[in-house]
Amino acid sequence: MPLTFNDKIFDDIQKGKERWEKELRKAFAARPERLPRFITVSDREIDRLYTPADVRNQQYMQDLGFPGEYPFTRGVQPSMYRGRLWTMRMFAGLGTAEDTNKRFHLLVKQGQTGLSTAFDMPTLMGYDTDSPKARGECGKCGVAIDTLQDMEDLFAGLPIDKITTSMTINPPASVIWAMYIAMAEKRGIDRRIIGGTIQNDMLKEFIAQKTFMCPPVPSVRIITDTVEFGAKEVPKWNTISISGYHIREAGSTAVQELAFTLADGIAYTEAAIERGLNVDDFAPRFSFFFNSHLDFFEEVAKFRAARRMWAKIMKERFKAKEPRSWWLRFHTQTAGCSLTAQQPYNNVVRTAIEALAAVMGGTQSLHTNSLDEVLAIPTEEAATIALRTQQIISEESGVANTIDPLGGSYFVEALTDRMEEEAFGIIDKIDDMGGMLAAIEKNYPQQEIADAAYRYQKQIDEKERTVVGVNKYVTEEDIPVEILEIDEALESLQMEKTRRIKNERDNARVRACLERVGDACSGGKNVMEDVIEAVKAHATLQEVCDVYRKVFGEYRDPGIY
Amino acid sequence: MSSIAEKVVAGDIRTVARLIRDIDDGMPEVREVLKELYPHTGNAYIIGITGSPGVGKSTLVDQMVGHLRQRDKTVGVLAVDPTSPFSGGAILGDRVRMQRHSMDPGVFIRSLATRGHFGGLTQSTRSAIDVLDAMGKDYVLVETVGVGQDEVDVVRSAHTTVIVVIPGMGDDIQAIKAGILEVGDIFLINKSDREGADKTVSDLRLMIEMDQKKYEEGGWKPPILKVEAVFDKGIDEFLEAVDQHAAYLAKTEGGLDFRGNRNKVREELREMVKARLLEEALDRLTKSGEFDRAVELIVEKKIDPYTACEDLVLPVSKQ
Amino acid sequence: MKQQKRRVRVMVAKPGLDGHDRGARIIARAYRDAGFEVVYTGLHQTPEEIVEAAIQEDVDMIGLSSLAGAHNYLFPAVVQLLRERGADDIVVCGGGIIPEDDVEKLKAAGVKAVFTPGTPLDQIVKWVEENVSPRS
Numbered sequence A: 001m002p003l004t005f006n007d008k009i010f011d012d013i014q015k016g017k018e019r020w021e022k023e024l025r026k027a028f029a030a031r032p033e034r035l036p037r038f039i040t041v042s043d044r045e046i047d048r049l050y051t052p053a054d055v056r057n058q059q060y061m062q063d064l065g066f067p068g069e070y071p072f073t074r075g076v077q078p079s080m081y082r083g084r085l086w087t088m089r090m091f092a093g094l095g096t097a098e099d100t101n102k103r104f105h106l107l108v109k110q111g112q113t114g115l116s117t118a119f120d121m122p123t124l125m126g127y128d129t130d131s132p133k134a135r136g137e138c139g140k141c142g143v144a145i146d147t148l149q150d151m152e153d154l155f156a157g158l159p160i161d162k163i164t165t166s167m168t169i170n171p172p173a174s175v176i177w178a179m180y181i182a183m184a185e186k187r188g189i190d191r192r193i194i195g196g197t198i199q200n201d202m203l204k205e206f207i208a209q210k211t212f213m214c215p216p217v218p219s220v221r222i223i224t225d226t227v228e229f230g231a232k233e234v235p236k237w238n239t240i241s242i243s244g245y246h247i248r249e250a251g252s253t254a255v256q257e258l259a260f261t262l263a264d265g266i267a268y269t270e271a272a273i274e275r276g277l278n279v280d281d282f283a284p285r286f287s288f289f290f291n292s293h294l295d296f297f298e299e300v301a302k303f304r305a306a307r308r309m310w311a312k313i314m315k316e317r318f319k320a321k322e323p324r325s326w327w328l329r330f331h332t333q334t335a336g337c338s339l340t341a342q343q344p345y346n347n348v349v350r351t352a353i354e355a356l357a358a359v360m361g362g363t364q365s366l367h368t369n370s371l372d373e374v375l376a377i378p379t380e381e382a383a384t385i386a387l388r389t390q391q392i393i394s395e396e397s398g399v400a401n402t403i404d405p406l407g408g409s410y411f412v413e414a415l416t417d418r419m420e421e422e423a424f425g426i427i428d429k430i431d432d433m434g435g436m437l438a439a440i441e442k443n444y445p446q447q448e449i450a451d452a453a454y455r456y457q458k459q460i461d462e463k464e465r466t467v468v469g470v471n472k473y474v475t476e477e478d479i480p481v482e483i484l485e486i487d488e489a490l491e492s493l494q495m496e497k498t499r500r501i502k503n504e505r506d507n508a509r510v511r512a513c514l515e516r517v518g519d520a521c522s523g524g525k526n527v528m529e530d531v532i533e534a535v536k537a538h539a540t541l542q543e544v545c546d547v548y549r550k551v552f553g554e555y556r557d558p559g560i561y
Numbered sequence B: 001m002s003s004i005a006e007k008v009v010a011g012d013i014r015t016v017a018r019l020i021r022d023i024d025d026g027m028p029e030v031r032e033v034l035k036e037l038y039p040h041t042g043n044a045y046i047i048g049i050t051g052s053p054g055v056g057k058s059t060l061v062d063q064m065v066g067h068l069r070q071r072d073k074t075v076g077v078l079a080v081d082p083t084s085p086f087s088g089g090a091i092l093g094d095r096v097r098m099q100r101h102s103m104d105p106g107v108f109i110r111s112l113a114t115r116g117h118f119g120g121l122t123q124s125t126r127s128a129i130d131v132l133d134a135m136g137k138d139y140v141l142v143e144t145v146g147v148g149q150d151e152v153d154v155v156r157s158a159h160t161t162v163i164v165v166i167p168g169m170g171d172d173i174q175a176i177k178a179g180i181l182e183v184g185d186i187f188l189i190n191k192s193d194r195e196g197a198d199k200t201v202s203d204l205r206l207m208i209e210m211d212q213k214k215y216e217e218g219g220w221k222p223p224i225l226k227v228e229a230v231f232d233k234g235i236d237e238f239l240e241a242v243d244q245h246a247a248y249l250a251k252t253e254g255g256l257d258f259r260g261n262r263n264k265v266r267e268e269l270r271e272m273v274k275a276r277l278l279e280e281a282l283d284r285l286t287k288s289g290e291f292d293r294a295v296e297l298i299v300e301k302k303i304d305p306y307t308a309c310e311d312l313v314l315p316v317s318k319q
Numbered sequence C: 001m002k003q004q005k006r007r008v009r010v011m012v013a014k015p016g017l018d019g020h021d022r023g024a025r026i027i028a029r030a031y032r033d034a035g036f037e038v039v040y041t042g043l044h045q046t047p048e049e050i051v052e053a054a055i056q057e058d059v060d061m062i063g064l065s066s067l068a069g070a071h072n073y074l075f076p077a078v079v080q081l082l083r084e085r086g087a088d089d090i091v092v093c094g095g096g097i098i099p100e101d102d103v104e105k106l107k108a109a110g111v112k113a114v115f116t117p118g119t120p121l122d123q124i125v126k127w128v129e130e131n132v133s134p135r136s
């Protein structure tokens, strides 16, 4: 490793490389390299060879260290996968609560170790199924949750005191979380025992995912309420999953994903500190969520850089003292946008490569996409193959035998350093703008991502970038795959269910509860207890969200292209 | 009256939309329709909104529409975006900010692309305003492209010209002084939620007051107001200032009637004549083949371009 | 009034609650780069809002983008509203995650073409050039 080299040796290596390249160039005169540019998925040019000279400034103890020790480049836990494998957490949700409950039971039976809930579009946007805005959308992209009853049906028969649950929900996160807490308490399970994650990351919504409700400032206020409430009341819960996944899927480069995500994390940390919380009381409950795209080494380097950067940010910028505050724990999902409708079975291979990168990068949990990703939400068969992919990686391939197996690769280390440097450069720029909220207001990350996405698409169109089955090795015949269809009739069933609950509940109590939520919103009191009371009284998701919308106003798409 | 003009006056949205398209596309037939519509114009109050790219013009227009609707006024909007010089295409992005009004029958919003026209507007804007006026809109709001300093054609077409700036544009304010300061009837510091708004106000005030003489002669002294378009703050005060400016205008020559003010008529007519002459003359020279012949002669080095130009123009201008 | 060549005007619209806009925004840029004038509505539009905007903007075509599965309701609703407004000369096409079986249904409902993932941008542009004529 670098430590064993002195300057003279580096210079020799550099000279040696120059000599070697001169020789090569002669060979290229006769037969040039395959491509004019060798680029990553993120349009980064890669050298033909990396040597110790490329990492001459790296200090092992300071920059890499040992797993479980600052700066965590090689992993957050000391034992990593030798202690415990990553959690295999497949994102699932479809139709009604009952339908999804069935899928959950199946996944658990097949060896999945954590649950992850996908909600349908109306739920994600804070509307009930009976809203006119929800027409045609019920259950299509995930499960429809209108009331506490739906939440109870969703987790019926599942051991929520033992299994952790992740919920991909953002503007209405406080409401969905309140329903989950209320559901647990109805079952007699203490809120201090339940564990799980709500995504609850609104900044990346404005940047990338575009499920939004209220403007940025009040959105962060509600999030801070949940962070505060979690730190005090629900200590095992991850109150924010700071997400780069969506940023990347919207078209960013790997470095942009890294920089924007950590800048979001900085903004949430600042907001909570401003609230008067002690950084070490909440930071350990922040978790992260990254994408794993097809460029294997670039992704591994990204994960390693992310850990080191966050450790530095927490320790140096925010003066966190608890090592747990320095940890960047993350969930990973393979890149949906890398998959193709053409020759869908190729997607199994792509996903395997991406999953491998996530594992080599030290992820804490992983979702692998299904081969039918580009067609519809996955069938049971397709989701099972995707889960099996993880099981093969973990238990057959041997890659989990040693920690950070790519550490020390000249290439990976050089890339890790380079990406960190570039990402910190972007974070500096955002700081200069006045932080992420201000940057979002200026549409800075949105515009950067739009530009990167268009560039990527053009490269595919112009065949500068190969996509097998799409712009190369194209076949004429269609390979049939089964597609999951969501029954359009669900919509009226679900509407009926919600209507019945609205009729049967104590409406005066609901009104009083909602009023209290409104007062908390405008008065600045933490909203969580009042929201829990409201959902216990069977207030619907939309009813609570309408209060938010009324007090805080609505955010509309600025339409950055 | 032709059926098109009748439908416009009756407020038929589709007809209005298509007529503006024909104007934009330079279809000669529209001239007759515009003549017919002329007697129905002169009732709308026209506000031009201009300022550098991204200062919040569209957001402001969106809020203005909201407030004017609360006053039960109908509103037409023309929003101009730049045409790409490379492809000739354009993404017309202003509408996104105003799209919440699209279902309001009292509001008509139309995006226009500059199509190579300079000055912040399109060639068609003046006539498009007449169409919205004739269809009965109480107000017509015209958002220019995000312009630099001297692209302020909108002044010629608007009763009130609003210049939007944002805090911290220190140097930019210096830069806009000459061209824009003179034509602004109202100055808005948008994004006043940001630092430095007061400083921008005082900078601007200083610069405007350098023009002291004008006000001493009873001229309009442009107010400088702070607004926060995105948070809907300061809009009512701003619209009051517009009302005051309207009241001031009412006392000047021609009052609120553009076509009763000699200076404005002179300018408008000059522009129209210029455009028409150019078009007709070029058309004739092209059709007769004289133009192409001249090109050949220059290429063959038989004549210099200056002489060629004179040979083409002099006979036309003598007629 | 200089006689210009008629420009193609199109609208790219995102109906429904779907927030997937990566594709729609790329399409809007591709249309612009092909020389069209493009009105982009932004996200979360109802069919009514789309149709009203399309009429006011006098576009020749509406391109709908939907990836969240509600196309069977949203696309035909746009076509139907255009008919009701006497504006069915405006061509409707669409794209996104649309299962093959639905493509046929949508075409039967009046959507002229549907483009699914993997379609090259120049093919999408070419279709407009061949099938949408600026109003004459």
Ligand code: B12
Pocket: A093, A118, A119, A120, A121, A124, A140, A141, A142, A168, A208, A209, A210, A211, A245, A246, A249, A250, A335, A336, A337, A338, A339, A340, A372, A373, A374, A375, A376, A377, A378, A457, C012, C017, C018, C019, C020, C021, C022, C023, C024, C026, C027, C062, C063, C064, C065, C066, C067, C068, C069, C093, C094, C095, C096, C097, C115, C116, C117, C118, C119, C120, C121, C124
């Ligand atoms: C990227 C992506 C995301 C990003 C979106 C970022 C963004 N701002 O766009 C993120 C991560 C945020 C996301 C979130 C979700 N997603 Co998503 N996502 C995808 C993914 C992987 C790729 C889509 C994409 O952008 N492709 C690249 C672009 C360029 O391609 P495209 O849009 O298809 O466009 C091409 C053609 O379709 C066509 N086209 C498209 N539109 C138009 C319009 C016109 C006019 C024309 C002519 C052509 C055209 O031309 C383009 C070029 O060929 C797809 C699966 C896949 N691989 O397709 C899932 C997918 C669309 N997502 C899905 C789901 C369920 C969701 C969520 C609802 C998950 C949840 N429950 O939380 C959320 C909801 C987000 C929201 N706000 O709506 C499902 C939808 C299922 C269905 N329809 O039945 C899919 C299919 C994945 C799956 N199999 O489950 N997603």
Ligand SMILES: Nc1nc2c(ncn2[C@@H]2O[C@H](COP(=O)(O)OP(=O)(O)OP(=O)(O)O)[C@@H](O)[C@H]2O)c(=O)[nH]1
Pocket: A441, A442, A443, A558, B052, B053, B054, B055, B056, B057, B058, B059, B060, B094, B097, B145, B146, B190, B191, B192, B193, B194, B227, B228, B229, B230, B231
């Ligand atoms: N902080 C703040 N931002 C604002 C305000 N008004 C508008 N914005 C934001 O400024 C950005 C640009 O707004 P637009 O209304 O599109 O600006 P524009 O001048 O029309 O832009 P062009 O038409 O592109 O020249 C948007 O992100 C708005 O949300 C304001 O009062 N305060």
Ligand SMILES: [Mg+2]
Pocket: B057, B058, B059, B093, B094, B143
């Ligand atoms: Mg604008």
